[in-house]
Amino acid sequence: MEIYLDNSATTRPLGEVIQFMGWVQHTAYGNPSSAHALGLEAEKLLQEARSSVSLALGCRSDEIIFTSGGTEANNLAIKGAAYRNRRRGNHIITTVIEHPSVLNCCRKLEQEGFIVDYLPVDGEGYVNLERLKQMLTGNTILVSIIHVNNEIGTVQPLEIIGSIIKDRNPGTLFHVDGVQSLAKVPLAPDRWQADLFSCSAHKIHGPKGTGALMMRRKALLHPLFEGGDQEKGLRPGTENVTGIAGFGMAARLAMEKMHTGKNLMYDLKEMLLKGLRGAGLEVGVNGPPPKLSAPHLLNLRFPGVKGEVLLRVLEQHGIYTSAGSACHSRHPKPSYVLQGIGASTEDAASSLRFSFSGFNTFEEIQTVITRTVTAVKELRQSPV
Ligand SMILES: Cc1ncc(COP(=O)(O)O)c(C=O)c1O
Structure with missing residues (x-):
């Protein structure tokens, strides 16, 4: 037992997802960048997955960047935003209850000269909104907040947080770590005024090693790797078609249920x-x-x-x-x-x-x- x-x-991957991924691995093995039929078939699978994941997130499919998981999505959002926007400012705000993939990015950036403020939370894990108002300055380039905390399940009031950030400074990027919230609680990146949203396939009965970052067009990021122009050049390297296809199916099934x-x-x-x-x-x-x-x-x-x-x-x-x-x-x-x-x-x-x-x-x-x-x-x- x-x-x-x-x-x-x-989570345990769904049988349908595993089967589908097996089919992709055996049959649709082309490189999505290839011009021939096998390449086009792989590209079509990516498009389908992009569409399913964007529906689950409530964004447009051209706003999805596939990554190797939630950790990479968080790294791309935080370091990518910091490096790309460093001429506009060097101040970042996050919380004391973030996942290590966010906290350790912030610590790395501190070593590189960025200034990071860590918002305290109350006894139930809700961020202190007054402190957020006090911390925001014209120098703040990014605020990164965990949507659902992975240990205690606190769901942050993102709509209020988003309006505090954008009222103070519309140019400050708002990143949400949504790894624990996808397909668990309603998502509304538009209402939250979120520019970036990270998620991961293996938390929704999909495969490990696949995730995504939602990125609004105006949210400019610096890539973490140099390479080709896959995923708008922000995540170069031949796409993990099998994992991404599995993620797309897992997202569709998770939303249905x-x-x-x-x-x-x-x-x-x-x-x-x-x-x-x-x-x-x-x-x-x-x-x-x-x-x-x-x-x-x-x-x-x-x-x-x-x-x-x-x-x-x-x-x-x-x-x-x-x-x-x-x-x-x-x-x-x-x-x-x-x-x-x-x-x-x-x-x-x-x-x-x-x-x-x-x-x-x-x-x-x-x-x-x-x-x-x-x-x-x-x-x-x-x-x-
Ligand atoms: C809130 C949160 N963010 C990020 C991650 C990292 O995601 P991944 O395991 O896909 O790298 C996790 C994983 O537990 C998480 O719970």
Whole structure:
């Protein structure tokens, strides 16, 4: 038995997607830049995927740049914007609860002379809007905000954030890291006045190693690699046609199922929390109340129990969870996201992230409740 509740780290690719990718690999193996029929067929697959991904994002298909994933999309957006716009200013704003692919880009840029301000968040992970207003100056070239936080599921009010940025300075680029929000919560880059939006295929039952950056035409970026003119010269190199085609199909299927999947995930979250509390366990929620956070995320605190130890016990029963973001979970340190929302080191270390997909079932959650209750009670009696 395997109960997979680590869908924020990655999702299981859909059978249809794997099959389609196999067909592309075997049959449509041309280079999209070639002038012959095989090349045109590959180019057509790219166009179809571009169209599906743009529909899922709510933008135009010529605004999609395919990348090797969310990390590369974030790097291209942040470093690309910084290098291209450095003559206009050197100030960047982001938050303290970003994914490492954003935070480490910002740290790199700081070493190169850019000035980065890190917005604090409140106890539920919402960015401090007053501080954002104070931080923005005529020198601010970029604001980068995570849409759905990957550890606690906070959904930022992007429409308000976008209007604060653009009212202060229409030329400041607004980048959204949407890796955890694609096909989970409604996207409206137009309303948010977002110029750049990053996403990734493997979080929506697509393949690993494929992602995209939405880039508005007026958002000028510097490429990270030198090469040919693929992806408008911003992401040179022969396109990963197989991965991109799989991403397109995964995006289309995810959008078709988004509504039912979302309702199911909210029900599963509620069942899990109610079930644990109903069994008398003391459990805290990290982040916003479950109904207000993204449907797929629930970060729980089990006082007196180490998250990592609980993770291992549950794993022995085939239940897969996470004690932090996947990028850090092999080197356990107290989560900076949990610390960012004010959790003590002890609280952060006693937390576990459950992340759902539309393929989880109520039966699975019942098993998770039973196993977790037993494990937590035992661990509290004999702490490790
Ligand atoms: C919020 C967020 N941004 C970026 C990434 C990186 O995406 P990828 O794994 O496609 O590089 C992740 C992955 O977990 C994420 O959760």
